[in-house]
Amino acid sequence: MKKRIKKSIAIDMDETVADMLSRQLQWYERTFSVKLERADLYGKKIYDVVPKAHLVEVKAFPDHPDFFKDLPVIDGAVEAIKTLSSNYEVFFVSAAMEHPNSFTAKYQWLKQNFPFVSDMNYIFCGFKGMLNCDYLIDDSSRHLDVFEGQGLLFDAMHNKHQKGYERMCSWQEVVCYLS
Amino acid sequence: MKKRIKKSIAIDMDETVADMLSRQLQWYERTFSVKLERADLYGKKIYDVVPKAHLVEVKAFPDHPDFFKDLPVIDGAVEAIKTLSSNYEVFFVSAAMEHPNSFTAKYQWLKQNFPFVSDMNYIFCGFKGMLNCDYLIDDSSRHLDVFEGQGLLFDAMHNKHQKGYERMCSWQEVVCYLS
Numbered sequence: 001m002k003k004r005i006k007k008s009i010a011i012d013m014d015e016t017v018a019d020m021l022s023r024q025l026q027w028y029e030r031t032f033s034v035k036l037e038r039a040d041l042y043g044k045k046i047y048d049v050v051p052k053a054h055l056v057e058v059k060a061f062p063d064h065p066d067f068f069k070d071l072p073v074i075d076g077a078v079e080a081i082k083t084l085s086s087n088y089e090v091f092f093v094s095a096a097m098e099h100p101n102s103f104t105a106k107y108q109w110l111k112q113n114f115p116f117v118s119d120m121n122y123i124f125c126g127f128k129g130m131l132n133c134d135y136l137i138d139d140s141s142r143h144l145d146v147f148e149g150q151g152l153l154f155d156a157m158h159n160k161h162q163k164g165y166e167r168m169c170s171w172q173e174v175v176c177y178l179s
Numbered sequence: 180m181k182k183r184i185k186k187s188i189a190i191d192m193d194e195t196v197a198d199m200l201s202r203q204l205q206w207y208e209r210t211f212s213v214k215l216e217r218a219d220l221y222g223k224k225i226y227d228v229v230p231k232a233h234l235v236e237v238k239a240f241p242d243h244p245d246f247f248k249d250l251p252v253i254d255g256a257v258e259a260i261k262t263l264s265s266n267y268e269v270f271f272v273s274a275a276m277e278h279p280n281s282f283t284a285k286y287q288w289l290k291q292n293f294p295f296v297s298d299m300n301y302i303f304c305g306f307k308g309m310l311n312c313d314y315l316i317d318d319s320s321r322h323l324d325v326f327e328g329q330g331l332l333f334d335a336m337h338n339k340h341q342k343g344y345e346r347m348c349s350w351q352e353v354v355c356y357l358s
Contacts, residue, residue, distance in 0.1 A: 008309065091309060097298045103282035119276045120305025127299050130187065130270060132311035132327060148311060 006089045009178070010123070010131050010147075011081065012138035013094040013106060016154045017114075019072040020062070021046070027061050028054075041157040068105040073113050076171035082116055083175050090117050091133060095143070096124035137174060141165060152177070185268045188357070189302070189310050189326075190260065191317035192273035192285060195333045196293075198251040199241070200225070206240050207233075222340040247284040252292050255350035261295055262354050269296050270312060274322070275303035316353060320344060331356070 014020045021038065024046050029035045032054055040049060050058055061067055084090060092110055096103055103124060110122055128136065129146030136147045137154050141162050144151030152174065153165035168174045193199045200217065203225050208214050211233055219228060229237050240246055260269060271289055275282055282303060289301055307315065308325030315326045316333050320341050323330030331353065332344035347353045 010309070091306075096303075097286075097301055100283060100286045100298070103286070103303070104279060107276075107279045107282070118305070119279070122276055122305060123309065124275075124282070124303040126297070126301060127270075130189070130302065130311050132309050 006087065007135070008089040008091065008133040009084060009135040009137065010091045010093040010128070010133040010149075012136070012140070012143065012154070013092055013096075013110070014062075015074075015139040015156045015158075016137055017074050017077040017081070017092070018068070018109065019074050021157060023067060023071050024058070024061060027067075028058060031057060038157060043158065043161040045158045062099045063101045065101075065105055068102065068109040071109060074171065078113065080171035080175045081114060084178060085116060088135075088178070089121070091121045091123055091131075092117065093123040093125065093128060093131060093136070095126055095128065095140075097126035135178070137168065185266065186314070187268040187270065187312040188263060188314045188316065189270045189272040189307070189312040191315070191319070191322065191333070192271055192275075192289070193241075194253075194318040194335045194337075195316055196253050196256045196260070196271070197247070197288065198253050200336060202246060202250050203237070203240060206246075207237060210236060217336060220336040222337065224337045241278045242280040244280075244284055247281065247288040250288060253350065257292065259350035259354045260293060263357060264295060267314075267357070268300070270300045270302055270310075271296065272302040272304065272307060272310060272315070274305055274307065274319075276305035314357070316347065 011017060025036050046058060047055060081090060094106055096106055107122065111119060127146065128143040131147060134149045135152060136144060136149060137152045138144055139154045139156035139159055141153060141159060144153060144165060151165065153159060153167045155167055155169045168177065190196060204215050225237060226234060263269060273285055275285055286301065290298060306325065307322040310326060313328050314331060315323060315328060316331045317323055318333045318335035318338055320332060320338060323332060323344060330344065332338060332346045334346055334348045347356065
């Protein structure tokens with residue numbers, strides 16, 4: 001049994017490094033000709049605000065092979081993770097089992113945007129409670145709730161009302177906190 | 180932070196529950212008209228015995244979308260894992276990052292053959308040292324070497340010479356050991 005030397009950070013993908021919400025709003029407008037603003041989603045997920053009749057289609061957006069194509073990276077994530085990589089072992093951990101058709105697209109997006117993190121450090125899973133890492137940075141509190149290390153809640157529109165977590169408002173704050 | 184009640188078992192896929200070797204031998208014969216016997220592979224991987232000129236093609240077999248189609252399950256695995264599921268939380272953990280094109284095929288194979296294990300408990304990764312599980316059952320000693328819980332080496336042709344691991348010769352033995 002080898003012991004790891006560096007401390008490790010597991011980093012979520014959707015809404016933590018990948019700006020899913022921009023694409024969801026863009027595709028929602030394109031599909032239903034209704035423009036939603038980010039401000040409409042304060043404390044809510046897009047699924048909470050769209051009409052029920054649109055829900056199935058909106059939930060299927062991430063299954064489309066083009067969903068991750070040119071998806072923007074969350075501001076500051078590349079520089080921050082590059083900096084963190086020198087002192088921590090960095091893993092990307094995505095709850096990809098919710099969208100099994102998106103595996104390859106997610107893999108390619110990570111390779112393209114974070115070429116300095118080995119793909120051997122990607123983890124596609126469902127349940128994040130089985131991660132043996134020191135930190136988990138995630139916008140979903142349900143994943144932090146089952147994680148046994150220290151969880152950091154990455155600020156996102158949908159989690160604005162959630163209390164009781166160590167909130168990181170930006171990637172700059174993450175670097176500051178972990179330095 | 181929620182604590183899990185059941186002990187957990189991470190189970191490797193290739194050569195632990197999925198009989199990859201049968202398919203490799205079958206496709207090798209079909210591609211190169213050379214019949215290799217399982218006995219030729221005692222203590223060796225197929226990559227160690229085929230001529231160098233065939234290596235690239237043989238290594239690419241698992242990238243083919245049909246590789247996992249109707250791939251047989253290792254003898255006794257279904258019944259054993261069904262039995263273990265009542266007392267343990269079972270995860271399937273595959274080092275799928277080595278064959279990124281195989282994600283969807285692996286996912287479908289697991290769904291089809293182990294419908295009683297939730298896909299939320301599938302993990303596709305590279306490095307297995309970040310698993311927070313009590314046991315890891317794997318035919319590759321390199322994964323057991325980095326795992327921090329108790330590793331069990333699942334007997335396979337290629338690992339016959341490896342010493343110093345708790346070897347499980349069959350799925351019946353796994354059930355007996357963990358009961």
